[in-house]
Amino acid sequence: MRRLLLDARRILRAPSRNPRSAVVLGRLLAFAFLVCFGTGLYSHFLQQPLPWMVFATRPAWLYQLSQGIHITAGIACFPLILGKLHAVFPELFQTPPIRGFAHFLERASIAVFVAASLVQIATGLLNTYQWYPFPFPFKQVHFALSFVMIGSLAIHIAVKLPVIARYWTRTNSFDAEGNLVHDDEGSAAPEKAATGLTGRVLNWIDTAPPREPRVSRRGFVTTIGIATAAVVGLTAGQSFRALDGLNVFAPRKQGTGPNALPVNRTARAAQVTSDDVAAGWVLTVARGSTAKTFSLADLAALPQHRVDLPIACVEGWSQLASWRGVRLRDLMDSVGAHPNEDLRLTSLEKRGGYRVTEMGAEFVQDDLTLVALELNGDPLDLDHGYPARMIAPGRPGVLQTKWLSKLEVI
Amino acid sequence: MKAWRTALVILGVLLTVYGAYLMLDTVKPVKIAGVALWFLAALVLHDGIVAPIVFGVSVALRKLGRSMPVAVLVIIQAGLVVASVFAIIVLPAVYKKTLGTKNPTVLPFDYGTRLVIVWLVVAAVTAVAIATYLAIAKRQKARPSISQA
Numbered sequence: 392m393r394r395l396l397l398d399a400r401r402i403l404r405a406p407s408r409n410p411r412s413a414v415v416l417g418r419l420l421a422f423a424f425l426v427c428f429g430t431g432l433y434s435h436f437l438q439q440p441l442p443w444m445v446f447a448t449r450p451a452w453l454y455q456l457s458q459g460i461h462i463t464a465g466i467a468c469f470p471l472i473l474g475k476l477h478a479v480f481p482e483l484f485q486t487p488p489i490r491g492f493a494h495f496l497e498r499a500s501i502a503v504f505v506a507a508s509l510v511q512i513a514t515g516l517l518n519t520y521q522w523y524p525f526p527f528p529f530k531q532v533h534f535a536l537s538f539v540m541i542g543s544l545a546i547h548i549a550v551k552l553p554v555i556a557r558y559w560t561r562t563n564s565f566d567a568e569g570n571l572v573h574d575d576e577g578s579a580a581p582e583k584a585a586t587g588l589t590g591r592v593l594n595w596i597d598t599a600p601p602r603e604p605r606v607s608r609r610g611f612v613t614t615i616g617i618a619t620a621a622v623v624g625l626t627a628g629q630s631f632r633a634l635d636g637l638n639v640f641a642p643r644k645q646g647t648g649p650n651a652l653p654v655n656r657t658a659r660a661a662q663v664t665s666d667d668v669a670a671g672w673v674l675t676v677a678r679g680s681t682a683k684t685f686s687l688a689d690l691a692a693l694p695q696h697r698v699d700l701p702i703a704c705v706e707g708w709s710q711l712a713s714w715r716g717v718r719l720r721d722l723m724d725s726v727g728a729h730p731n732e733d734l735r736l737t738s739l740e741k742r743g744g745y746r747v748t749e750m751g752a753e754f755v756q757d758d759l760t761l762v763a764l765e766l767n768g769d770p771l772d773l774d775h776g777y778p779a780r781m782i783a784p785g786r787p788g789v790l791q792t793k794w795l796s797k798l799e800v801i
Numbered sequence: 802m803k804a805w806r807t808a809l810v811i812l813g814v815l816l817t818v819y820g821a822y823l824m825l826d827t828v829k830p831v832k833i834a835g836v837a838l839w840f841l842a843a844l845v846l847h848d849g850i851v852a853p854i855v856f857g858v859s860v861a862l863r864k865l866g867r868s869m870p871v872a873v874l875v876i877i878q879a880g881l882v883v884a885s886v887f888a889i890i891v892l893p894a895v896y897k898k899t900l901g902t903k904n905p906t907v908l909p910f911d912y913g914t915r916l917v918i919v920w921l922v923v924a925a926v927t928a929v930a931i932a933t934y935l936a937i938a939k940r941q942k943a944r945p946s947i948s949q950a
Binding site for chain 1: 802805806807809810812813814815816817818819820821823824827828832833834835836838839840841843844846847848851852855856859860863864866867871872874875876878879882883886887889890891893894897900902903904905906907908909910912915916919
C-alpha cells in the first residue's frame, strides 16, 4: 500500500505540480471565493434583511454590478479550481495516509473544502440555467455551503501558511536560473522496483520523455489564465453591456424577449391569467384604515415619470431598460404615509416565495422608484407584470414585484 | 505566524460550524443526505475520473510527441485544456436545452453549434501559436542571440 502511494506520487510528479503554482492559483481562487461570498451576502441580505438594515439606493446599478460580479467570479472559479486541484493532486496520495488526529482533521477539512467548493460552483452554474437536477433545495444549501467553504478556506490557509509565505513572491520561489527552489529534496523513489503488470505500467510512464520544468510550469499557469479569461469573456455579456457582443455562451442574452427584455418567471408559471388583469383590475394602496383603489386608467391619469433603471436578476443577468409609470412616493402621499414607513407588496401570482415581499423606506422614498406601466416604450407585456409592476434602483429582480395587486404601509 | 494561524483556525471552525448549523436549521435531513451524496460524487468525479484522464492524456501526449519541442507540446495541452473547460461549462446547457426551458429567453442560443465553433477557433489559434513558435525558434537557431550563448 505504502509503495503504491509512493509510486502514485512519483509518476504524478510534474513541473506544473509545485507549491509555487499552488500558491499563485490558490490566491486567485481564494480572492474569487471571497468576492463571491461578499456579493452573495449582499444579495442575501437585500432579500432577507435584518431589522436594522438600510441599503444604498445609489448608484442605481449597484446590485447589477454586485450580482454580475458574483456570477462572473463563480464562472471564473471553474478553470481556477481545476488548475489548483491539478497543482496539488499528488498530495492525495501522501503516505502514511493519516499521521495522527490533527492530520486526520486537516485531511477531512480539505475533503469538505474541495467537495463543498465543487458542489457550490456546479449547482450555482445550473441555477443560472434554472435547472435543479440535485436532490436538495438550491437557495438554502447555497447559503449554508458558502459559510462551510469560507470556513474551510480559513482553516486551509492556516494549515498551509508556512508554504504560502515561502512561495508568495517570485524572488523567493526561484533561484538565479529561474528554477523552482525546493527546500526538502525528499526522494519519493520506491525502495524496491515494482514488478509484474504494475511494474510494466509504471515503467512505461517513467520512460515518457521528461519535460523542461520552466516551459511546463509557465505554460500551465498561463493556460489556466487564458481559460479563465476565455470563459469570463464569452459569458459576462449577460451582466455587462460592454461585453454583450462577446456573449457566446451565457444563459441569457440582452435585448431578447417581450419588450426587448428577458423574462425570469412567466405569467403562466406564476399562474396569473388574463382574467386576473382584465378591466376589473385595481391596485389597492392602504395605510391602517385608509385604503384607496386605482384602476389602470386612474394610474395612467396620475403624473407619469420616465426612468432608466436596470433589472438585475439573482441569476446574474441584467439589462438596463426604460420604464414609465407613477412615482411610488406619490401613491404613498395619497394615503398619508410617513417617509420612514416600510411597505408590503402583494402580487396577483398564486404561488411563489416572492408573492408577498417588503420594501424598506429608503427604496419607497426614492425618486426613481416607480409603479411602472410601460417598458421600453410599450405597455408592459403580461410576462413583465402587466398591468403594473414595481421597479426600484439597486434591488434584485425577484423583489421588483410583477402583477401588483396591493401596497400596504407597515 | 503562530497567532495568525490560531486566529484563522478559530475563524474557520466558527464559520464552518455556523454553515453546518444553517444546513441543519433550514434543510430537511433527507435533503442533507442528498448534499452529502453530491459531495461524495464531486470527489469521485474529480479525483477518480477527471484527474486520471488528464494524467493519462498528458502521458500519452508526451509519448506521442517525443520528437516535438516541449513548448509545442505545452501549446497543444493548453488548447486541450481551454477546449475542455468550455465543454464543462457549456455541455450542461446543451443538455438542459434538450429537456426544455421555462421560457424562450432562458438559454436562447444553439449552444452545441456554438461550442463546436469555439472548439474550431481554439484549434486554429493553437495551430497558429505552434507555427509562430516554430518560426521564431528557427530564426533564433539561425542567428544565435547572446542570451542563448
